[in-house]
Amino acid sequence: MEELKKVQERVILFAAQKKNLKEEAAWESLDELEELVNTAGGEVVAKVLQRVDSINPGLYIGSGKVEEIREMAALHDVTGVISDDELSPVQMRNLSEALGIKVMDRTLVILDIFAQRARSKEGKLQVEMAQLKYQNSRLTGFGAMLSKQGGGIGTRGPGEKKLELDKRHIRTRMELLQAEIDQFEKHRQLLRSRRQKNSTPVVAIVGYTNAGKSTLLNTLADSDIYAADQLFATLDPTTRAVALPSGSEILLTDTVGFIRKLPHHLVKAFYSTLEEAKYADIILHVVDASSEHLATHYEVVHETLKSLGITDIPIITVYNKIDKVNEHYLKDEQAMQHVEISAREKKNLEGLLNILEEMLYEKMKAFKILIPYAQSDLVAFCHAQGERLEEEYLNEGVLLSGYMHSDLFYRIKDYIVD
Numbered sequence: 434m435e436e437l438k439k440v441q442e443r444v445i446l447f448a449a450q451k452k453n454l455k456e457e458a459a460w461e462s463l464d465e466l467e468e469l470v471n472t473a474g475g476e477v478v479a480k481v482l483q484r485v486d487s488i489n490p491g492l493y494i495g496s497g498k499v500e501e502i503r504e505m506a507a508l509h510d511v512t513g514v515i516s517d518d519e520l521s522p523v524q525m526r527n528l529s530e531a532l533g534i535k536v537m538d539r540t541l542v543i544l545d546i547f548a549q550r551a552r553s554k555e556g557k558l559q560v561e562m563a564q565l566k567y568q569n570s571r572l573t574g575f576g577a578m579l580s581k582q583g584g585g586i587g588t589r590g591p592g593e594k595k596l597e598l599d600k601r602h603i604r605t606r607m608e609l610l611q612a613e614i615d616q617f618e619k620h621r622q623l624l625r626s627r628r629q630k631n632s633t634p635v636v637a638i639v640g641y642t643n644a645g646k647s648t649l650l651n652t653l654a655d656s657d658i659y660a661a662d663q664l665f666a667t668l669d670p671t672t673r674a675v676a677l678p679s680g681s682e683i684l685l686t687d688t689v690g691f692i693r694k695l696p697h698h699l700v701k702a703f704y705s706t707l708e709e710a711k712y713a714d715i716i717l718h719v720v721d722a723s724s725e726h727l728a729t730h731y732e733v734v735h736e737t738l739k740s741l742g743i744t745d746i747p748i749i750t751v752y753n754k755i756d757k758v759n760e761h762y763l764k765d766e767q768a769m770q771h772v773e774i775s776a777r778e779k780k781n782l783e784g785l786l787n788i789l790e791e792m793l794y795e796k797m798k799a800f801k802i803l804i805p806y807a808q809s810d811l812v813a814f815c816h817a818q819g820e821r822l823e824e825e826y827l828n829e830g831v832l833l834s835g836y837m838h839s840d841l842f843y844r845i846k847d848y849i850v851d
């Protein structure tokens with residue numbers, strides 16, 4: 434493995450803001466890009482926003498603005514520039530020719546952070562795959578430029594491997610990766626079907642990056658997975674068992690955070706592990722209630738869920754960091770359920786668990802049945818599907834009482850006693 438040169442990036446960020454969009458939103462997005470760059474280890478020297486009627490297909494921004502950035506770059510001795518929107522291969526090539534320095538975009542920065550953060554084998558495979566897809570379409574300008582540069586944002590692979598830049602190699606490598614990813618996929622399906630048989634309810638925690646998802650899982654499951662004040666602290670999903678107030682158990686899964694402007698194909702690549710959420714019984718949408726950008730975050734999460742095909746799972750909106758909030762904030766009155774908590778200060782966790790339990794078991798109904806001893810399979814069925822069971826051995830058979838999902842009542846209806 435080749436050692437990568439450690440390059441301290443000093444960059445200028447830039448964005449084209451279409452006139453029909455609010456200027457405030459464009460700055461908000463640029464500020465977030467700065468946070469991403471800092472997370473990736475770079476330093477932002479300046480931020481440039483240009484209002485445009487339409488996006489320049491050749492350069493993304495106007496040529497006058499490009500010249501302005503070129504002068505600014507020379508003056509501040511920067512190593513590169515980063516666009517807030519994903520650049521087309523053509524725009525990237527033209528811009529790097531015009532500026533003579535490394536040209537990057539938001540997608541590349543996110544990929545770079547993911548490359549540094551991936552821990553699991555599957556996570557690493559997925560990041561590498563997404564990086565190769567990104568590069569494959571940009572080899573003409575971008576690849577040559579990266580080889581010249583030899584380090585910095587966009588050149589790191591999972592585990593600091595140097596990225597392969599040859600087109601033929603990329604294709605072969607992508608096929609190999611896909612085969613391995615498929616294996617993981619199958620394995621996950623198997624685990625999932627086992628869990629379904631087990632009937633332990635699965636609850637997935639989703640939300641914007643840095644909302645406090647991992648902190649919530651840690652508090653509830655008394656675990657110590659990595660949680661930190663940075664974007665994309667979590668990349669690999671983690672599942673822990675958590676006891677509800679009644680004593681029954683759920684499986685709680687933490688997931689990778691969402692962010693605005695993530696291109697669709699990347700959503701698919703990175704969020705395939707979010708399939709766990711797709712099969713969850715309930716989704717906890719954790720929102721940082723103290724963020725001034727709460728409304729955007731909220732929307733991005735709902736949009737991303739929709740693009741992943743997750744539309745019919747009940748969502749509990751969890752307003753987190755309530756300890757930091759003192760003014761009124763936007764509340765989602767539309768949400769089926771919402772609750773205010775502080776994961777870090779352990780405030781109102783019982784409230785959250787109670788709502789969770791209520792929602793999970795609202796379709797559970799009490800039953801009391803008498804099963805003849807010959808029907809031991811039915812007793813086993815009740816043990817698998819029932820909750821809070823009590824049993825008594827009588828002469829005629831087993832007297833069982835407890836709670837069961839009403840959809841399953843047809844299996845026991847012949848044995849019901851008052």
Ligand SMILES: Nc1nc2c(ncn2[C@@H]2O[C@H](COP(=O)(O)OP(=O)(O)OP(=O)(O)O)[C@@H](O)[C@H]2O)c(=O)[nH]1
Pocket residue numbers: 640641642643644645646647648649659660661662663664665666667668689690691753754755756757774775776777778
């Ligand atoms: N004040 C306050 N801070 C919190 C609370 N919950 C989490 N945090 C802080 O918010 C930061 C982000 O928390 P994480 O749990 O890592 O957030 P996450 O949603 O898992 O973030 P990613 O994995 O990066 O997407 C950390 O510094 C936490 O200490 C809370 O209830 N109150």
Ligand SMILES: [Mg+2]
Pocket residue numbers: 646647648659660666667
């Ligand atoms: Mg996390």
